Amino acid sequence: MTDRRERSIADILELQRTLGRAFHAAAGPHLLLLDLTMAQLKTLIVLADEGPVSIGQVAELLRVGLPTASHLVDRLVRAGLATREEDPADRRRTLTRLTPAGEELVARVRQGSQDQWRGWLSAMSDADLAALTQGLQALVQAARVGPATPELAIAEG
Amino acid sequence: MTDRRERSIADILELQRTLGRAFHAAAGPHLLLLDLTMAQLKTLIVLADEGPVSIGQVAELLRVGLPTASHLVDRLVRAGLATREEDPADRRRTLTRLTPAGEELVARVRQGSQDQWRGWLSAMSDADLAALTQGLQALVQAARVGPATPELAIAEG
DNA sequence: CATATCTCAGACTAACTGAAATAC
DNA sequence: CGTATTTCAGTTCGTCTGAGATAT
Numbered sequence: 555m556t557d558r559r560e561r562s563i564a565d566i567l568e569l570q571r572t573l574g575r576a577f578h579a580a581a582g583p584h585l586l587l588l589d590l591t592m593a594q595l596k597t598l599i600v601l602a603d604e605g606p607v608s609i610g611q612v613a614e615l616l617r618v619g620l621p622t623a624s625h626l627v628d629r630l631v632r633a634g635l636a637t638r639e640e641d642p643a644d645r646r647r648t649l650t651r652l653t654p655a656g657e658e659l660v661a662r663v664r665q666g667s668q669d670q671w672r673g674w675l676s677a678m679s680d681a682d683l684a685a686l687t688q689g690l691q692a693l694v695q696a697a698r699v700g701p702a703t704p705e706l707a708i709a710e711g
Numbered sequence: 712m713t714d715r716r717e718r719s720i721a722d723i724l725e726l727q728r729t730l731g732r733a734f735h736a737a738a739g740p741h742l743l744l745l746d747l748t749m750a751q752l753k754t755l756i757v758l759a760d761e762g763p764v765s766i767g768q769v770a771e772l773l774r775v776g777l778p779t780a781s782h783l784v785d786r787l788v789r790a791g792l793a794t795r796e797e798d799p800a801d802r803r804r805t806l807t808r809l810t811p812a813g814e815e816l817v818a819r820v821r822q823g824s825q826d827q828w829r830g831w832l833s834a835m836s837d838a839d840l841a842a843l844t845q846g847l848q849a850l851v852q853a854a855r856v857g858p859a860t861p862e863l864a865i866a867e868g
Numbered sequence: 869c870a871t872a873t874c875t876c877a878g879a880c881t882a883a884c885t886g887a888a889a890t891a892c
Numbered sequence: 893c894g895t896a897t898t899t900c901a902g903t904t905c906g907t908c909t910g911a912g913a914t915a916t
Contacts, residue, residue: 562840563832567825569847574822575760576854585756586773591906592749599742603732609873616743622908624874629906646872646916665731668724674853675720683719686846690726692839696831697733750883766897779884781898786882803892803896875913882906889899 577666584662590633593618595663597626598652601636602660606651608641635659734823741819747790750775752820754783755809758793759817763808765798792816 590598593616600615601607607615613623627650630636635656641647652660661668675683747755750773757772758764764772770780784807787793792813798804809817822828832840 559837559840562837562844563829565844566832566840566847567828569844569851570822570828571818572851573847573854574818576851577821586753588749590749592745592747592752593907595749596743610871618907619909620873621875621910625907628874641872644872644916648873661728661731664734665727671724671727672720674850675723677853677856678849680716680719682846682849683716683723685842686850687719687722687726689839689843689846690723690730692835693831693843694726694729694733696834697730699834748882767895775883776885777897778886778899781896782883785898798896801892801896805897871916873913873915876911878909880906880908882904884904885902887900889897891897892895 584666588659588663593626594629594633597623597630598635598656598660601630601650601652602657606639606649608647608649610647612650630656741823745816745820750783751786751790754780754787755792755813755817758787758807758809759814763796763806765804765806767804769807787813 588595596616597612600612604611604615609620609623609627612627613620616623616626618626627636627638631638631650634653636650636652638648638650641649665671675686678686745752753773754769757769761768761772766777766780766784769784770777773780773783775783784793784795788795788807791810793807793809795805795807798806818825832843835843
């Protein structure tokens with residue numbers, strides 16, 4: 555790797571830290587207003603990242619017992635952040651997934667509101683917008699390849 | 712605003728959502744392993760965003776009583792995430808600030824690990840790196856100028 | 869009968885408050 | 893004396909578990 559690339563990468567890491575603080579000028583208040591317990595937030599995160607899951611999977615991912623997992627999901631359902639539905643393949647199972655409200659809440663806690671971003675982007679020049687698009691597309695591609703990709707381990711059969 | 716710009720912005724918002732999910736492939740596990748209560752995490756966030764603050768300020772920002780604020784800071788200090796020091800200007804006051812461990816924890820919860828980012832960036836071409844740098848610099852500038860503040864109520868109890 | 873989930877009863881802990889104590 | 897913080901006593905609520913009920 556050239557010095558030039560290393561400097562570029564260091565620059566971006568610095569930009570990323572700066573952006574992180576800026577995000578949180580937006581996302582921080584959201585987190586502070588959030589009226590969920592940590593166990594409920596973790597459940598929300600699991601549902602957001604693992605898609606529709608059974609109670610047993612929630613219990614395993616959070617490392618808690620079945621009754622606790624059932625209870626935590628129940629609280630999210632009551633809050634309108636998740637829904638329960640029968641697993642059509644095995645009607646003993648209950649599949650839980652986030653509602654749109656739940657999805658949006660996770661997105662806001664993670665990255666701040668979309669309106670906030672839209673405001674920032676609107677202030678940018680056409681050239682900067684184009685550059686950001688190119689750079690982010692490449693970054694997304696790199697992020698897609700880099701981490702382990704369960705989508706590629708196909709269960710075809 | 713032209714259609715072209717609007718489409719660009721919509722593209723970036725979509726990229727941002729995708730990136731958010733990718734970040735969380737890195738940051739999510741950190742959050743799930745986090746052994747703090749929500750009140751403690753909120754206190755950590757306040758300390759990260761507002762710099763060294765007095766107990767009274769913590770109480771005001773979190774909208775809790777003085778004893779509660781004192782107690783929450785105490786738990787972070789015991790966890791090695793924050794320190795207390797006398798305010799040299801008024802020795803009745805206690806100023807609390809994050810330790811390096813506390814700063815790093817907040818950074819990880821917010822954006823995932825720096826190593827993760829470095830790996831992604833290393834996989835990008837020179838041209839994409841340059842574009843990302845330009846785009847992020849402009850975004851940081853826009854975020855610095857216009858920190859609009861959305862006001863939204865969230866969730867249940 | 870085995871499995872998946874839910875209900876119930878109870879233990880434990882953190883959050884929070886007001887009142888009083890301490891330090892400046 | 894007034895202000896900032898801590899300590900104390902006590903209430904409330906969420907988490908978590910094991911045992912048992914219910915449904916597939």
